[in-house]
Amino acid sequence: MRWTLIERAEASKINHLQESIGVDETTAELLVKRGIESFENARNFFRPSLEKLHDPFLMKGMDEASDFILQKRNEKKPIMVFGDYDVDGTTSVALMSTYLKSLGFNVLSYIPDRYQEGYGVSYQGIDHAKVNGIDLIIALDCGIKAIEKIRYAKDLGIDFIICDHHRPGEEVPEAVAVLDPKQEDCSYPFDELCGCGVGFKLVQALQMKLGKPQKEIYTYLDLVATAIGSDIVPITGENRILAHFGLKLINSRRRPAFKAILEQTKKRELTITDVVFMIGPRINAAGRMKHGLLATELLCETDLEKVKTLAQDIELYNASRKDADRSITEEALQLIKDHKEEERFTTVVYQSHWHKGVIGIVASRLTETYYRPTLVFTKSGEKLAASARSVKGFDVYEALESSSEFIEQFGGHKYAAGLTLEEKNFEKFKSKFEQVVRSSINPDLLTPEIPYDTEIQFEEITPKFIRILKQFAPFGPRNMKPTFVSKNVSTTGFVKALGEDGLHLKANLVQKGMVITAIGFGLGDKKEIMDSKEAFDIIFTLEENEWNGTVSLQLNLKDLRKSI
Incomplete structure (x- = not known):
């Protein structure tokens, strides 16, 4: 292990803060290292306030998105709310569906099947919307790179509003509006929202346009906090406010789903870490082992008997997920030992029978063990699918971008990504990925810090x-x-x-x-x-x-x- 001192803060800033808020030197240093340098900063940090949330209309496309949705309300047309099968996606769909239904919309919630459709906006989802007479899809936690699919929808007469937080490619889809604070020409003050957070900003904007009180929508902050924790986005700025108040709601056990999930725990006060390890895996288990829509149904359900049944089902899926995770991790570790090659800068393993739903967890475990950028592949239809995980300080997304000549599709973040490729390209890709990482990573990053x-x-x-x-x-x-x-x-x-x-x-x-x-x-x-x-x-x-x-x-x- 490398013990690394986080760069010491300037003495003048520490002294100034000590005097401003009356704390000891160590506390002042901890605060300055977190960007808290004044009395005003400290007050906002220690006393988060919902009044400090940014105006949603500062986000590019928000006016167009909210106007278009409210116009659909007058037309009495149904809307499809589409989100991914992970925690961020399913909480986003639960939030948006519940809110739009409260406004009187006819809403069809849609989560793609992890195995039949894969990640993100799918052709099957678009076809399903067409069959059901839907001409507007609100995509949450996905869509920013679905150029062809959204073009296909447009040809069918279906419009899209995209609420995403992933990095855009060179081209942005032709949608009614694209809400993504990571767009270069978007001047929104905070670009680290999760998908559910972007969805919440759209709900905020709709509430404003309708002249309704903001406090009515704060009941959704438990969903937003769950997504913030599970999607591992920075807990600073607006995320810190949303997480702070969302945690209070989770701890109140007001949402029947959370009450049922947390029934067994004796902890009175859950932290974000508890949410990540207790609530997140259970919501995720539905999409991994059965279907993500079950998680959305659980999060939206208010009938206590139905909630209990759904929660029990999800508990069983979570138990199955744990078993699959354990056995595949053991198999992968053995595979690495059996094929110990020259000192590699990456870990890449593949078995066709591995359960696609848990390869991301296995990739995380292998990264913890060998501390290398890691890819775990399995067979998915005619293609190979992989989950990528990285070590601290290394951008695996960029490494995949540099290896993209052998990749069919990929997306994700700095430390976690997913991809698909043709089986014939596996060895070429494996070699290229090793070459890219070897030539670009600082070797120090291969020792845990x-x-x-x-x-x-x-x-x-x-x-x-x-x-x-x-x-x-x-x-x-x-x-x-x-x-x-x-x-x-x-x-x-x-x-x-x-x-x-x-x-x-x-x-x-x-x-x-x-x-x-x-x-x-x-x-x-x-x-x-x-x-x-x-x-x-x-x-x-x-x-x-x-x-x-x-x-x-x-x-x-x-x-x-x-x-x-």
Whole structure:
């Protein structure tokens, strides 16, 4: 592991903030590193306000999109709401469908089949709209690169409004309106919204044009927060506000779907991380193992008995997903061991029978194990489909773009993408992708990095410090949980290996007479460092451990090493 100090903030900015808001130096440094440099910044950070959401009409195409939809309301024509089969797509469809129905629209919700139709806008979906007399499709979390498909729809007399957040290509589809803050000529102040966030901005605009109160639509923020967390977009700016208030709604268990999903958990207060690991996988499981429309139905359903049945079904799909994920990961790891070639800069594996619904999860697990840009391929109809995952600091989307001569279709983000290609091109692509990554990646990125904010002493970890740190939440990209280093630490003598094969560590650590309990997941192999009676350094985050109604401070260790 590389322990990397996040570049120290300017002393003058730290001092200015200390004086402005009356905090200690460490807290001021943590804030400045997150772009908080003034009293006004700090107030907005610590006291998120829905009044600070941007005007939706600052987004290119918003006037045209909202006018066109309201015109359809007068025509009494049905609308198709189309979204992808992942969490961002299904929450987007649930949000938009529910809202339009509340305005009296006849809405057909549509999620493409992961296996029959694949990612994004599909010809089958367009044909389905035509058969049902629909002449407007609102595409959410997809569409920005569907040039041909939207042209095909236009020839059939079907218009599109696109709400997307993925990077546009050189050409933009011929739609009534394209809402995507990542368009170069879009001057919207925040370009890191997820697909559901862009959908919410459209709902905001419609609500404004209708002269209705904004607070009526804040009931959808639980869906937006779920998408923000699951799609791993930065939790800064507008996303931070949406996530903050959305989490409050999730924790109120007001939406029957979330109440049913969270029935088994004893946690009173869920964090964004809990949403990512508890709600996200269950919503995703429907699209992975059966059909994404089931997740949308669950999120929209208000009848408690129906919700329970749907939630139980999705729980079963999630259990199947876990089994498939486990077995394919084991198979992939064995495949890599059996075909150990020269030192590669990429991990690319393929088996035709692997379940397409879980190859993205498997790619993430392989990336954690080998720390290389990773592609996991399976057979999908006549083609091969893959999920790509990257290591921190390397843009896998750009690498795919540079290898695109052998790719039929691809899309995604810097760290996660998907692609399809013809089987005859697999080896050529594999070779080209390795060549592109090898020639462009900084070799340091192939060693896992743990960035940390600052070094602290145990004595600085006071109740007041912890109280302030809790207000840094919700955590996520560009506002990660503060990570610290403490040096010359020892144990009280209590060191225990936990879990199967002693994979984890628990210990009471001491520094200058102050004792704090620590847990280290996956650090069992470092037990001898703690047992050696010599001082060691630790890198960690702070958390509160809740057990039998008692809350106590705990260090969550990320790594440890002998003190120099």
